[in-house]
Structures are given as C-alpha cells and as structure tokens.
Amino acid sequence: MTKVIVAGAAGRMGQRISYMVTRNPDLELAAAFEHPDNPAVGRDVGENGGFGTTGVTIEPGLDAVIDKGDVIIDFTFHKATMGFARTAAEHGRAMVIGTTGLSAEDLATLRELAEAHFPCVQAPNMAVGVNVLFKLVEKAASILGDAYDVEIVEAHHRMKKDAPSGTALKLGEMAAGALGRDLAKVGVFERNGIIGERTDEEIGIQTIRAGDIVGEHTVYFAGAGERIEITHRAHSRDNFARGAALAAAWVAGRPNGMYTMFDVLGLNEF
Ligand SMILES: NC(=O)C1=CN([C@@H]2O[C@H](COP(=O)(O)OP(=O)(O)OC[C@H]3O[C@@H](n4cnc5c(N)ncnc54)[C@H](OP(=O)(O)O)[C@@H]3O)[C@@H](O)[C@H]2O)C=CC1
Numbered sequence: 001m002t003k004v005i006v007a008g009a010a011g012r013m014g015q016r017i018s019y020m021v022t023r024n025p026d027l028e029l030a031a032a033f034e035h036p037d038n039p040a041v042g043r044d045v046g047e048n049g050g051f052g053t054t055g056v057t058i059e060p061g062l063d064a065v066i067d068k069g070d071v072i073i074d075f076t077f078h079k080a081t082m083g084f085a086r087t088a089a090e091h092g093r094a095m096v097i098g099t100t101g102l103s104a105e106d107l108a109t110l111r112e113l114a115e116a117h118f119p120c121v122q123a124p125n126m127a128v129g130v131n132v133l134f135k136l137v138e139k140a141a142s143i144l145g146d147a148y149d150v151e152i153v154e155a156h157h158r159m160k161k162d163a164p165s166g167t168a169l170k171l172g173e174m175a176a177g178a179l180g181r182d183l184a185k186v187g188v189f190e191r192n193g194i195i196g197e198r199t200d201e202e203i204g205i206q207t208i209r210a211g212d213i214v215g216e217h218t219v220y221f222a223g224a225g226e227r228i229e230i231t232h233r234a235h236s237r238d239n240f241a242r243g244a245a246l247a248a249a250w251v252a253g254r255p256n257g258m259y260t261m262f263d264v265l266g267l268n269e270f
C-alpha cells in the first residue's frame with residue numbers, strides 16, 4: 001500500500017485528490033498539508049472537503065508530514081512546487097506534480113532533482129481523455145501538415161491564475177512537434193490591432209477566463225474550404241484527481257527520473 005501526502009489539500013484539486021486517494025485500493029491517505037496561513041489547517045481533510053471524517057488532519061506545511069508518506073501529490077502553485085521538490089529530493093520521496101505555470105527553468109531544475117533523487121510524474125493534465133487528445137492532435141497535425149492552420153482555444157474558471165493553461169501549451173507543443181516547428185518561436189498568444197495577415201507557421205493559443213468553467217480545450221485545423229475541431233470538455237475535477245491517484249500508485253518504487261501520464265496510461269506506443 002502506497003502512503004500518499006496531499007499538498008494544498010484544501011484547494012479545489014487538493015480536496016478531490018484527497019477523496020480519490022481514499023477511493024483507490026492501492027493507496028492510503030497518510031497525510032495532508034496546506035500553506036501555514038490557510039484557515040483549513042487543523043481541520044480533518046475529509047470534513048473540510050465534504051466527504052466525511054478521514055482521521056487525517058490538514059497540517060501546516062510539508063516539513064510537518066514528510067516522514068508520513070512515500071509519494072507527494074502536488075497541485076498547488078508553481079513557486080510552492082519547486083520548494084516541495086527540493087524537500088522530496090532531500091528525503092527521497094516520489095512526486096506526482098499537476099501544478100501548471102512552471103517555467104522552462106523550473107522544469108529543468110525539476111528534471112535534475114528527479115534524475116538524481118526521486119521518481120516524478122509531471123503532467124499539465126491528468127485526465128485520460130486529455131492525454132488521448134494530445135495523441136490525436138499530434139496525429140492530426142502530422143497527417144494534415146503545413147496546409148492547415150493550427151489554432152487552440154482554452155476556457156477556464158475565473159479563479160485560475162496562469163494563462164494559457166498548461167494543457168493548451170502542451171497541445172501546442174504536440175502540434176508543433178509533429179509539424180517540425182518550435183512552439184517557443186511560432187506560438188502567438190495575443191492578437192490586437194492591425195496585425196497583418198496570419199503566417200503559415202504560427203500556432204495561435206487564446207484564453208477565455210469566465211465563471212466556473214472547469215476546463216475546455218479546442219484545437220482547430222483549418223484549411224481551404226474546411227476545418228476540423230477537436231474538443232475536450234471536463235465536466236468536473238474528478239477526472240484530473242483520479243488520474244493523479246493512478247499516477248501515485250504507479251510511480252511508487254520506480255527508478256528516479258521524470259515520467260508523464262503517457263507512461264502511467266501506456267500511451268507512448270500510440
Ligand atoms: N494536471 C492537472 O490535471 C490539473 C492541474 N491543475 C493545476 O493545479 C494547480 C492548483 O489548481 P487549483 O486546485 O484549482 O488551485 P487552488 O488555488 O484551489 O488550490 C491550490 C492550493 O494550494 C495551496 N498552496 C499554495 N501554496 C502552498 C504552499 N506553499 N504550501 C501548501 N499549500 C499551498 C493553496 O493555499 P492558499 O490558498 O492558502 O495559498 C490552495 O489551497 C494549478 O496550477 C492548476 O493549473 C488543475 C487541475 C488539473
């Protein structure tokens with residue numbers, strides 16, 4: 001049985017991940033923690049999340065609970081995540097990281113830490129459907145080639161702090177990779193004013209923030225006289241949370257290094 005520590009356990013995702021860990025027969029919810037100033041500190045994680053008494057109290061910070069578990073599941077904020085990764089490295093704990101907004105430098109540091117000290121599953125979206133969407137977009141881009149314009153639109157709730165979503169960036173990277181382009185060079189993240197005609201190689205990524213939208217992503221492949229739109233809509237946060245629990249059960253005991261949900265779900269061969 002793998003013992004799980006849930007970071008940010010009072011957050012939107014932290015609550016649902018804590019619940020999914022209690023539902024997974026391979027996992028034990030060993031500990032939960034929050035930012036020390038969070039009002040949920042000291043409360044039972046299940047009572048706080050509305051899924052019953054668990055006997056696990058939300059503690060003030062990772063140091064208070066690091067000895068209690070094997071795997072840390074982190075869906076918090078990019079600055080916090082990097083601190084948790086350093087603590088995981090010191091103590092040799094596995095990690096599952098769903099937090100988005102990590103910079104290229106953060107990701108390089110994370111890779112160095114993981115390769116030396118712990119196994120880590122990191123993915124901007126842990127829902128099965130979105131990981132299949134990544135593969136579909138890669139395949140569609142490689143079949144359609146340069147004759148079709150690629151545009152991505154994502155929509156999320158008004159509380160989301162980073163833009164565009166980590167998922168939209170990954171979709172852009174999958175399409176760019178299949179077309180032999182570099183998203184860092186061809187990504188267009190805003191259009192306003194007299195911007196001139198669209199270039200052939202650009203990949204547009206546009207953001208909507210409104211209300212309580214859980215998460216929606218559409219990729220357009222638009223050519224002369226026709227277009228394909230491929231959409232994923234999340235109906236609740238439970239698919240992300242279930243994926244995170246699956247990843248925690250999968251990563252425990254793996255060799256040190258970085259893994260993705262393609263590894264967890266067996267999608268690398270597709
Ligand atoms: N990979 C995936 O499948 C998915 C990824 N995400 C990503 O997960 C992240 C969290 O999203 P969401 O749950 O909506 O955000 P929330 O803001 O609801 O939750 C984040 C939680 O982390 C806590 N936190 C922040 N800093 C620390 C810290 N230093 N120590 C302990 N706890 C901390 C926050 O506490 P406080 O409020 O006190 O700061 C908050 O409770 C985002 O980056 C989002 O993009 C979301 C859904 C799916």
Ligand SMILES: O=C(O)C1=N[C@H](C(=O)O)C[C@H](O)C1
Nearest residue numbers: 100124125160165166167215
């Ligand atoms: O913040 C969210 O809510 C979500 N964030 C992830 C992202 O940035 O891609 C995944 C999901 O769409 C929900």
